Amino acid sequence: MVRASVKSKKAPTKPATAAAKPKISKTNAPSPTPAGTVDSWEDDPESAVALTVPTPDLSKTPLAFSFPAQGPAPGTYPQGTSQFRYWATAAALRRGADYWANRVPLTQWYGGPSLKVVLDKGFDLGANYDRTALNFYHGPGLTGTVFTCESPDVSCHEMGHAVLDAFKPGLWGAASQEAAAFHESFADISALMSAIQIPSLRTAILTVTGGNLYTKSRLSRLAEQLGSALRAQDPDLAEADCLRNAVNSFNYQDPTTLPSMAPMSQLSSEPHSFSRIFTGAFFEILGASLAAKAANPGAPTEAELLAVADDLAGFLVQGVMWAPIVANWYAHVAASMVIAAQSDTTYSSISKGVFVGRNILSLQSASSLPMISQVKSLAAAAKPASAAEEPLPMVGLPASHYGIDGVLFVQAAAEPRKFLVTAAGFDAEPVAPPSGTASAKAFVDDLFMRGRVDYGAVVDPEHRLARDRKVKTHALVKVAGGARLERRLFNCGLCARGESH
Numbered sequence: 085m086v087r088a089s090v091k092s093k094k095a096p097t098k099p100a101t102a103a104a105k106p107k108i109s110k111t112n113a114p115s116p117t118p119a120g121t122v123d124s125w126e127d128d129p130e131s132a133v134a135l136t137v138p139t140p141d142l143s144k145t146p147l148a149f150s151f152p153a154q155g156p157a158p159g160t161y162p163q164g165t166s167q168f169r170y171w172a173t174a175a176a177l178r179r180g181a182d183y184w185a186n187r188v189p190l191t192q193w194y195g196g197p198s199l200k201v202v203l204d205k206g207f208d209l210g211a212n213y214d215r216t217a218l219n220f221y222h223g224p225g226l227t228g229t230v231f232t233c234e235s236p237d238v239s240c241h242e243m244g245h246a247v248l249d250a251f252k253p254g255l256w257g258a259a260s261q262e263a264a265a266f267h268e269s270f271a272d273i274s275a276l277m278s279a280i281q282i283p284s285l286r287t288a289i290l291t292v293t294g295g296n297l298y299t300k301s302r303l304s305r306l307a308e309q310l311g312s313a314l315r316a317q318d319p320d321l322a323e324a325d326c327l328r329n330a331v332n333s334f335n336y337q338d339p340t341t342l343p344s345m346a347p348m349s350q351l352s353s354e355p356h357s358f359s360r361i362f363t364g365a366f367f368e369i370l371g372a373s374l375a376a377k378a379a380n381p382g383a384p385t386e387a388e389l390l391a392v393a394d395d396l397a398g399f400l401v402q403g404v405m406w407a408p409i410v411a412n413w414y415a416h417v418a419a420s421m422v423i424a425a426q427s428d429t430t431y432s433s434i435s436k437g438v439f440v441g442r443n444i445l446s447l448q449s450a451s452s453l454p455m456i457s458q459v460k461s462l463a464a465a466a467k468p469a470s471a472a473e474e475p476l477p478m479v480g481l482p483a484s485h486y487g488i489d490g491v492l493f494v495q496a497a498a499e500p501r502k503f504l505v506t507a508a509g510f511d512a513e514p515v516a517p518p519s520g521t522a523s524a525k526a527f528v529d530d531l532f533m534r535g536r537v538d539y540g541a542v543v544d545p546e547h548r549l550a551r552d553r554k555v556k557t558h559a560l561v562k563v564a565g566g567a568r569l570e571r572r573l574f575n576c577g578l579c580a581r582g583e584s585h
Contacts, residue, residue: 120158122171126285128235130308134163135282139171140178146191147181147247148198149174166203169234173203173220176236177243180278184247187394188401194249194256203233209313210555211238213245214573215256225313237275237307237327238576244274245574251401254409254473257571259524260497261339261353262413267574268359273366273400275306276330280393286386295383298371304330320347330367334360336414336443336507338515340526344533353530356576362414365442370396372434395431399424408499409476411523412507412515418444419505422453446508446515479521483566486532487539487547490566494528496520528569531558542567 122140126133139158142149151174161167184190193199200217209223211232220233220242232238248270249256255263279285285303293299302308305326314321323329328348339353346352351360374392378384403421410416418439425431436453439445477498480491498520506514518526531537535551542560555575560567 121160122158122175123160123163123168124172124175125234125236126282127279127302128237128305128308129163130312131302133285133288133302135175135284137175137179140174142174142178143198144178144182145197147185147193147250149177149181150198150200152201152203169203169231172236173201173233173239176239176278177201177218179236179281180240180243180274181247183278183281183397184244184274187397188247188251190247190250192250193246194253199246201233204231208555209310209317210576211242212555212573212575213242213249215249218242218246219573223313224316225309226316230309230313232310235307235309236278238310240275240278241271241307241576242574243278244271247274248404252404252409252473254476254499257495258409258476258497259494259527259569260409260411260413261355261358261523261527261530262411263409263497264355264527265339265353265358266362266413266417268355268576269362269366270400270404271574271576272306272328272330272359272363273397276303276367277393277397279303280390283386283390286389290384290386290389295375295378295381296371297374297384297389298331298368300325300329300331304367306330320349323348328356328360328363330363332360332364334364334442335510336361338507338509340518340522344530353526354534361442361444362417365418365438365444366396366400368442369435369438372438373431376430376434395428399431399435406502408501409497410499410501410517411497411520412505412517413497414444415446415449415505415507415517416501419449419453419503422450426453440508443508443510443512446506447512448514449505477520479524480566481521481525481528486528487543487549488560488567492528492560492566493563493568494524496524531569537569538572 120139121136124135124137126135142151151170155170156167158171195215202217202219204222205219206221207223208221209230211220222229222231245267248267255267289301289303293301306329307327308325311322311327314327334351337351339358342351342353344352345354346357348357351357370393373396374384374389375381377392378388399421402424403417406420407413407416422432422435422439425435436445436450440447440450476495478493479496480493483490483492486492506517509515532549535549536557538556538559539548540560542562557571557573557575559570559572561570
């Protein structure tokens, strides 16, 4: 049984010092099944709504976690302490992983049966997923230290990267602006879906919004505490009320026409910024579907919210599994989601309406989907989530302007298309998708412009583009004929400008 505290003091901005603070080893190991209950947060420390849950079983398969060994015993600890953070993070990750494990036929994480969790890897306002671990950090907040692991929004976002990587691993190395942005969108949707699993939160959100879910609330406001900390350093690094808000008015634009970086009040091709297009569409579909499905559209129940969210998450997973990894990935996932929902005209009509309204699907593509679904069985062609995927085609890009001798080999988003689908421009006309090679070049150009590439020993110092960016999402590897670009991690930190301390 999960119970939420109606009244809760905000977490101390400066970590409290416990009298008997157990030492937490940095060596991770699978944890035994504990008993009792632990305290955590519903969604974010800044909202400060406390939640008591049964002690999470970190060894539970198929998605187990390896936390620091010799961690604190389950129990009630003061908010702001390392013991509280340990179990708050564990509770959030267990809830999120259990949710996705029931919707995606997974047998393990990408790297194995257990995923390492590093609660505090060092000084940085950020977090990342690197295929071996979920890494969290600490940094300066408005009045004290922010520990990013403590926010369920942040931890379930990073866990969402790991879930998507487990059932669509080809997206990891895809040199595609839309594929990278979708990874961030799925991670934000993961945070939303994980929060919706809490009955008390569902009830509170429906009460505050008057049943109109597609309204700004603490559900839509993702990572409020981290957003506040980033805004204190630079107002352009986060949205006005959180890191990113799932309620937004961003419509699809060809990412190659956007700046590589921009204030978060604007749209850019930077993955976290561009992700907001798809996240906003998904959350808008959720709100409209809830109103349409509720017995009383003006007063949906928390049970109805849970059911509708589950349905849409299922359509999203199907859309991801069915869609080929191509340059216009957003349009293909959207089209596949609509097809997955065709057994229910309410869901399919609303999904089409929102995706067309946000230019993710062109009118022409949306109108052709019913015919496509009749002649193409995507379900029969889809691979199980655990099936090995063919690697994406490798293409060579001219690389002298990157300081590389020879060519730069990258994985192109160029899988065979099952059907033609396009996004739309502001004039409602279809936007012709770029080739996999053109999409890869735009993606790589962005990486170098944002200072996200580790040159290693491939490029001499005098030929490098020097930018003060500590975290590198990609690295160059020397190979015959030039270099190969490899992804290291998905990073979320001072992300609007790619900065990190």
